[in-house]
Amino acid sequence: MNELVETTRRRVRGYWIEDGMPDLYIGLGLAIYGALSWWAILAGTGWVVWLQSLFLPVWFGLAMIVMRRLKESVTYPRTGFVSYARPARGRRVWQLLLVSALAVVLAVVIVLTSGPGWTSRVDGLLPWLLPVLFTLGLGAVSWYQGSVRYGLYAAAGLMAGLLAAAGGGARIGIAQNAIAACVPFFIVLGAVMAVGGAWTLASYLRRTSRTEEAA
Amino acid sequence: MNQRPLPEIDTVVHAPARLKIIAALSVLEEADFLYLLHATELTKGNLSTHLAKLEEAGYVEIEKTYRGKRPLTLCRLTPAGREAFELYRRRMLDFLGSKPAG
DSSP states (O other): OHHHHHHHHHHHHTHHHHTSHHHHHHHHHHHHHHHHHHHHHHHOSSHHHHHHHHHHHHHHHSHHHHHHHHIIIIIHHHHOOEEEOOOOHHHHHHHHHHHHHHHHHHHHHHHHHHOTTHHHHHHHHHHHHHHHHHHHHHHHHHHHHTOHHHHHHHHHHHHHHHHIIIIIHHHTTOOSSHHHHHHHHHHHHHHHHHHHHHHHHHHHHHHOOOOOOOO | OOOOOOOOOOHHHHSHHHHHHHHHHHTEEEEEHHHHHHHHOOOHHHHHHHHHHHHHTTSEEEEEEEETTEEEEEEEEOHHHHHHHHHHHHHHHHHHHHSOOO
């Protein structure tokens, strides 16, 4: 009985990613950001650098609006509409405070343990830290929503990131700073997520059709 | 043989089809009929019947509306429904947890 409840609840939580559109959007965002970063590094200065700096906040700032529109026109007419329960206001504030406190502690620890010349050490640490953080995030989604696909993204991201940090950036001649060393990571993870999302969306569209509700 | 008595069980929640509906709605603020069909894999007739029973018990609230020209049946768990579900889960977990293995 408990298994029936848990399976149903996990399936409901995974509905948001069932059509593959979030993966496709995030993947495209990361891949485009990686390509722009590469271009900006090669160009040195100019409008490409501005574009690279503005791209991520704009792309992910618009994410919820774009997703809602896409789901309203593609997903809801096929497999139905849901609105997720929001955590209680008090709980949300505590979660925000906890994440902020952890970020501050992490930053202080990095600075204190780095000693003189800490900026260059942070530059050196970032290409290792970023894939680990992405892997933790994608792994959490995979566990929470019971998604094997997100587990694969987490593994692909970790491998791409660690390989890039270990020297992939240097081999393609652009590892001059922390972001440059992360470029292969962004491009590989972005491409894997975009392809995974597109494949999932194609399969979702094949097995579902628009339905007029009749209760 | 020393056996614990069966816990008092809410039969409205206990039926597997209704339990699926309540479990799905427990994660959500609201969902439409089409989504519940997809999530529970019940037939339209079955889902309608079970929703009517849940509504009658005061566990589910049903609102008939339109989105554009499409009819939309929105379902949400009432506070009484949430409470009944939590109580049911607690009792079942307590009972199953205390059952001897084998």
